[in-house]
Amino acid sequence: MRRINGVHLLGRLVSGDATTTTSTYRQLLRQSAVLRTCTGSNIRCFSQVANPFGSYDPSSVRKVAGNARFVSVTSSSLAEDLVNGSPRPSFVPKDVVLYQYEACPFCNKVKAFLDYYNVPYKVVEVNPIFKKEIKWSEYKKVPILMVDGVQMVDSTDIIHKLHQRIHPENSASNLEEEKKWLGWVDNHLVHVLSPNIYRNYKEALESFNYITTHGNFSFAQRIIAKYGGATAMYFVSKKLKEKHNITDERKALYGAAETWVDALKDRQFLGGANPNLADLAVFGVLRPIRHLQSGKDMVEHTRVGEWYTRMEKAVGESARINA
Known part of the structure; x- marks a missing residue:
């Protein structure tokens, strides 16, 4: 029973800082221009063919793709900042772990956000019966997102907090x-x-x-x-x-x-x-x-x-x- x-x-759940300089942002804009011919799901082309610019490094591809996504989303306001010579902070977490149920819609909300912004994350699949994977937490629901050792809970709150760190200017x-x-x-x-x-x-x-x-x-x-x-x-x-x-x-x-x-x-x-x-x-x-x-x-x-x-x-x- x-x-x-x-x-x-x-079943019920399924129905549940580093700062960058102005020159760095100019570099990201150049990367974005290169990647614009390989956008969205087509970024997979970097992982399917040899890198024409050198040896293939999956981590660097993910890093460049993430930079390009960050730049493309904030291009207009970023251009204004560059003209004014005002660099803005970027969100570069070192360790992101998502505790989830694969089919949970709320967990998938968080994953859609992380995927879109190319924030690399690990997944811990929680057993829905015993939940031993989250016994360490006082919060007994999923998703739970650990960002550099800090716990975040509630899908809407998670994406709001992450979005604020990526877009502190509220663009x-x-x-x-x-x-x-x-x-x-x-x-x-x-x-x-x-x-x-x-x-x-x-x-x-x-x-x-x-x-x-x-x-x-x-x-x-x-x-x-x-x-x-x-x-x-x-x-x-x-x-x-x-x-x-x-x-x-x-x-x-x-x-x-x-x-x-x-x-x-x-x-x-x-x-x-x-x-x-x-x-x-x-x-x-x-x-x-x-x-x-x-x-x-x-x-x-x-x-x-x-x-x-x-x-x-x-x-x-x-x-x-x-x-």
């Missing part, structure tokens, strides 16, 4: 709009996911097959979680529908997707030419379901697919590194 309760909990063009849609992600979008991915037993089994394949389970736990969890969550999803006043699961999902597309107002991203925190949050939450039946249906029956594809390219390769 303890194991089943653990799986039940997992977002419309903070109120961004804040509004970040709240929408946490208070609405995540609540339509569980009723959809556990809509029927077949889809519940598909979801738990993904969860147990990517999660931290022993063989016995994997079998129990896959079949016991799928059965439990199929019934739990019915209660979640009632709790959040959802009468038609797919209609609610499609409605949320269309609401988001309408919010873009024909912009490439909510942030304009580049994704902002709300773009990254929506993308992160949707990423775990994209290739499940619910995600396929969402892309097929709504206009969200084009934005999602742009986000995939903008976020690019995972910044995850081996522990």
Whole structure:
């Protein structure tokens, strides 16, 4: 019973300084110009072909790519600073560790942020039943992000704090709009996911097959979680529908997707030419379901697919590194 309760909990969660000189920034701008022909997910070309400028060094590729991403996101304000001769600080953590569940939408929000800004991070997959990996912490939920030994919790708070360190000048063009849609992600979008991915037993089994394949389970736990969890969550999803006043699961999902597309107002991203925190949050939450039946249906029956594809390219390769 303890194991089943653990799986039940997992289902509910799944439904959860250095300063740089002006000359350094000029160098980053030059790097950005070179990399602009290999943006987004195409940065992988550096890892697939020999480096024409010398021997291949994966760490240097990640470092240069991260620098280019930082420069490209702040290009206009950075250019102004360079003219004024005013250097700005950059965020260069030495050790970032994410304690997570692979399929958790809140964990994926954090990963989308880290991936977009090319902040290298290690992952510790938490066993959702025993949680021995986070016994050291008083906080018993995920995500937990350790940044140079400092604990950060709550996905929205994590990305806000990291964003402040990367952009101390608060360069977002419309903070109120961004804040509004970040709240929408946490208070609405995540609540339509569980009723959809556990809509029927077949889809519940598909979801738990993904969860147990990517999660931290022993063989016995994997079998129990896959079949016991799928059965439990199929019934739990019915209660979640009632709790959040959802009468038609797919209609609610499609409605949320269309609401988001309408919010873009024909912009490439909510942030304009580049994704902002709300773009990254929506993308992160949707990423775990994209290739499940619910995600396929969402892309097929709504206009969200084009934005999602742009986000995939903008976020690019995972910044995850081996522990």
